[in-house]
Amino acid sequence: MTTKVRIKYEKKGQLRFLSHLEVKRVLERAVKRAGMALEYSHGFNPRPKMIYGTASSVGLASEAEFVDLVLTQPQSPVEVIKRLNRALPPDIKATVAMELPPGAKPVMAIAAASRYRLSCRGSSPDAIGEALAKLAGQAGYVISRQKLDRVKHIDVGPMILDYEPPHQAGSDVELDICIKDTTEGSAKPREVIEALNAFFGLDVDLVMAVRTAVLTKKNEKLISVL
Amino acid sequence: MDDLSFKIEKLLGQVSKPARYINSEINAIHKDWDTAWLKTVLIYPDIYDVGLPNLGLQILYGIINSREGWVAERAYLPWLDMIELMRAGDVPLFSLESQRPLMDFDVIGITLQHELTYSNIVHILSLAGIPRFSVDRDSSHPLIIGGGPAAFNPEPVADFFDAFIIGEAEDAIIEFLSVCEASAGSRQQLLEDLVKIPGVYIPSFYQPVYKDGRFAGIKKVNDQAPDRVTKRVIDDLDRIDIPTRPIIPYIDVVHDRSSVEVMRGCTRGCRFCQAGMIYRPLRERSPAKVKDAVESIIETGGYDEISLSSLSSADYSPIEALLEELSPLMVKDHVTISLPSLRVDSFSIELAARLSQVRKSGLTLAPEAGTQRLRDIINKGVTDDDIEAAATKIFTQGWQKLKLYFMIGLPGETQEDIIGIANIARKIRHLAFDILPKKQHSRIAIIVSVSNFAPKPNTPFQWFGCNSMDELLSKQDLLKDELRLSHVKFKWHDAEQSMFEAALARGDRRLGLVIADCADNGQILDAWSDYFSYQRWGEAFARAGYDIEQLATAGLADDDALPWAHIDCGVSVDWLLEEKSRAMTGEATPDCREECSGCGLCPDLGLKNMVGECR
Numbered sequence: 001m002t003t004k005v006r007i008k009y010e011k012k013g014q015l016r017f018l019s020h021l022e023v024k025r026v027l028e029r030a031v032k033r034a035g036m037a038l039e040y041s042h043g044f045n046p047r048p049k050m051i052y053g054t055a056s057s058v059g060l061a062s063e064a065e066f067v068d069l070v071l072t073q074p075q076s077p078v079e080v081i082k083r084l085n086r087a088l089p090p091d092i093k094a095t096v097a098m099e100l101p102p103g104a105k106p107v108m109a110i111a112a113a114s115r116y117r118l119s120c121r122g123s124s125p126d127a128i129g130e131a132l133a134k135l136a137g138q139a140g141y142v143i144s145r146q147k148l149d150r151v152k153h154i155d156v157g158p159m160i161l162d163y164e165p166p167h168q169a170g171s172d173v174e175l176d177i178c179i180k181d182t183t184e185g186s187a188k189p190r191e192v193i194e195a196l197n198a199f200f201g202l203d204v205d206l207v208m209a210v211r212t213a214v215l216t217k218k219n220e221k222l223i224s225v226l
Numbered sequence: 227m228d229d230l231s232f233k234i235e236k237l238l239g240q241v242s243k244p245a246r247y248i249n250s251e252i253n254a255i256h257k258d259w260d261t262a263w264l265k266t267v268l269i270y271p272d273i274y275d276v277g278l279p280n281l282g283l284q285i286l287y288g289i290i291n292s293r294e295g296w297v298a299e300r301a302y303l304p305w306l307d308m309i310e311l312m313r314a315g316d317v318p319l320f321s322l323e324s325q326r327p328l329m330d331f332d333v334i335g336i337t338l339q340h341e342l343t344y345s346n347i348v349h350i351l352s353l354a355g356i357p358r359f360s361v362d363r364d365s366s367h368p369l370i371i372g373g374g375p376a377a378f379n380p381e382p383v384a385d386f387f388d389a390f391i392i393g394e395a396e397d398a399i400i401e402f403l404s405v406c407e408a409s410a411g412s413r414q415q416l417l418e419d420l421v422k423i424p425g426v427y428i429p430s431f432y433q434p435v436y437k438d439g440r441f442a443g444i445k446k447v448n449d450q451a452p453d454r455v456t457k458r459v460i461d462d463l464d465r466i467d468i469p470t471r472p473i474i475p476y477i478d479v480v481h482d483r484s485s486v487e488v489m490r491g492c493t494r495g496c497r498f499c500q501a502g503m504i505y506r507p508l509r510e511r512s513p514a515k516v517k518d519a520v521e522s523i524i525e526t527g528g529y530d531e532i533s534l535s536s537l538s539s540a541d542y543s544p545i546e547a548l549l550e551e552l553s554p555l556m557v558k559d560h561v562t563i564s565l566p567s568l569r570v571d572s573f574s575i576e577l578a579a580r581l582s583q584v585r586k587s588g589l590t591l592a593p594e595a596g597t598q599r600l601r602d603i604i605n606k607g608v609t610d611d612d613i614e615a616a617a618t619k620i621f622t623q624g625w626q627k628l629k630l631y632f633m634i635g636l637p638g639e640t641q642e643d644i645i646g647i648a649n650i651a652r653k654i655r656h657l658a659f660d661i662l663p664k665k666q667h668s669r670i671a672i673i674v675s676v677s678n679f680a681p682k683p684n685t686p687f688q689w690f691g692c693n694s695m696d697e698l699l700s701k702q703d704l705l706k707d708e709l710r711l712s713h714v715k716f717k718w719h720d721a722e723q724s725m726f727e728a729a730l731a732r733g734d735r736r737l738g739l740v741i742a743d744c745a746d747n748g749q750i751l752d753a754w755s756d757y758f759s760y761q762r763w764g765e766a767f768a769r770a771g772y773d774i775e776q777l778a779t780a781g782l783a784d785d786d787a788l789p790w791a792h793i794d795c796g797v798s799v800d801w802l803l804e805e806k807s808r809a810m811t812g813e814a815t816p817d818c819r820e821e822c823s824g825c826g827l828c829p830d831l832g833l834k835n836m837v838g839e840c841r
Binding site for chain 2: 022029040048
């Protein structure tokens with residue numbers, strides 16, 4: 001009988017520059033080093049069964065990344081966190097673990113939005129707040145994303161679900177923003193800033209973006225996963 | 227965060243694969259800088275992806291860091307986008323662990339694995355803001371030292387280095403750094419102290435002599451220096467700790483596995499093979515030590531694959547018993563054990579079959595030459611029957627993919643030998659179709675990989691030149707025609723790159739200026755075919771009055787002065803000459819396990835061949 005444990009972990013410091021694939025390998029090796037009894041896939045090239053949450057882009061720090069582990073025997077979530085953290089590099093850290101009920105859907109399938117904390121420079125909190133008020137929810141502010149040889153057009157406004165008024169925090173302007181996370185696509189924090197600069201005449205420099213939560217819909221309300 | 231670290235972090239958001247420059251890899255060693263008194267940085271002169279897996283540097287990293295007060299950090303050549311940003315932003319080349327400029331270190335150790343990294347060395351020094359030529363440095367600069375297999379002819383890069391350690395450095399590095407640690411005097415004084423250590427070569431203590439534009443010998447200009455520098459050898463491998471805490475990279479590196487070295491040296495004596503000569507004599511590690519190491523690597527690393535490395539691991543005498551002991555680990559910990567090189571015989575294939583219980587990928591065999599006559603010339607003791615038997619076993623065991631390694635341009639080669647390569651490929655293809663069940667036929671793949679012979683110093687073939695460019699190209703063309711067969715893929719090595727390697731491998735000290743000049747003209751990353759430029763190298767050689775092809779193809783007379791003659795790899799020149807003439811008559815030289823052929827190494831270095839009797 002296998003059990004599934006959902007892990008919430010953070011990714012910060014220089015390790016925010018790891019790609020999703022690189023993070024996966026870090027976790028896979030940590031699980032091995034931690035000596036955890038994971039279920040393996042069959043075939044010529046068996047891999048531990050681990051189900052990852054939505055990929056976060058290179059450079060984005062996060063306090064809300066997810067991975068589900070399929071264990072061959074039940075283990076207390078506290079023990080799982082302890083063992084994992086002993087095997088992980090310091091800038092990736094498991095923070096919460098929870099045993100999943102049978103049939104629980106993966107994070108990827110239930111994620112509806114992500115909340116971010118952005119630190120910016122170059123414009124005042126008021127100027128950013130005014131521009132955001134015009135952008136949020138409004139269609140027509142389209143920016144393009146180059147991916148290899150394809151160009152994707154992203155209508156940024158409708159992706160912004162919600163935000164807190166920006167405020168000064170030391171030398172940076174801090175801003176909390178909630179962006180839609182759908183299977184059809186999403187906007188990156190960097191792209192929101194890009195739209196502010198392109199359509200509202202700002203000159204904002206994004207210093208750091210942190211994902212603070214992944215949200216899922218429950219009874220028509222958005223709540224945090226774990 | 228200090229200023230440099232802040233600058234580096236800014237760059238990470240703008241470059242490809244930023245994880246190449248991140249220092250928190252599992253098992254990286256971060257020692258306290260302020261309380262340390264001897265700081266070294268070890269460099270593989272290519273990018274992180276290629277350099278990180280290098281076992282030699284991992285061994286030295288462990289040895290140096292295990293001493294109190296000594297620090298060993300790592301640095302690599304950054305990728306081109308990073309180099310550009312560093313130059314634009316005035317960021318000097320930095321070490322990974324403490325992110326300090328290389329100028330802050332006492333000693334910089336650079337491994338010389340092959341000639342295609344030489345232009346990178348010039349870039350590394352220039353990115354670090356360190357004068358590239360040793361004559362322009364003094365005790366205010368780090369001491370630049372080199373080692374590794376290509377240091378057996380250090381002359382083409384001799385002007386860049388203050389010192390070399392020739393041979394195996396596990397003991398010598400401690401002696402060397404102890405002298406550095408105690409030194410308070412001038413650079414010259416330090417070098418004079420260092421030269422007393424066996425195996426240490428100080429290039430500035432020797433002066434090459436040229437006559438009519440040709441290298442004519444080397445003259446000692448410092449009385450302290452030995453006439454010949456004899457390589458260092460570790461008498462007993464069990465004395466040397468196996469690195470069991472391998473650094474785990476974040477990025478996908480070239481060899482994504484950990485290795486445990488089971489033995490050093492090879493007894494087979496292939497006449498073209500430099501490794502087979504310079505790593506003599508054969509020394510095996512005890513299987514108990516190997517097993518312990520594999521177990522701790524599984525615990526500390528989390529790698530999926532552990533390679534039992536050596537020049538020919540199927541020749542490791544206790545290999546069967548060792549694999550027997552390791553097989554429960556493979557199942558329990560989901561680890562693959564691999565042997566990097568297989569012999570052409572069915573014993574090797576049986577070993578491989580046993581290892582693939584977890585994973586099954588393709589196999590590689592290296593017959594090296596297409597006919598028995600040419601294999602006798604190169605002393606590759608493999609017969610047509612051996613090749614057939616090995617291939618039969620491979621397909622019987624169920625593999626559908628087989629890679630074959632050959633070399634062209636060997637001394638004494640004729641058209642018949644080239645056709646012979648195609649004949650072997652055809653025969654093996656035939657066997658595959660005969661043996662494998664019909665429904666697997668579509669997956670059959672025979673890959674014929676052909677490289678070009680380039681003479682290497684300290685081998686019986688060092689006196690032969692390469693084939694000319696035209697000859698190599700026409701041989702490649704012939705093979706392209708002959709191997710136009712379904713399920714057979716022909717891969718060949720770039721002839722220009724081989725030509726260049728050969729010109730440098732046997733080069734003398736005058737090539738240092740050519741390397742610096744070409745690097746200044748933008749040449750970098752020669753091991754990467756996208757960046758290697760034969761034309762740019764040709765121009766740089768021409769500016770100094772040389773021709774790459776002429777240097778590469780030149781045959782040397784038996785009594786010609788050799789630029790590396792003052793570096794003693796243990797094998798005697800007389801024996802190399804005997805081997806050369808035996809090659810010409812196709813006379814076999816036995817494996818040292820069977821009979822000593824008197825290469826002179828063991829008695830001269832006070833060693834004993836572990837598996838055979840020395841003459």
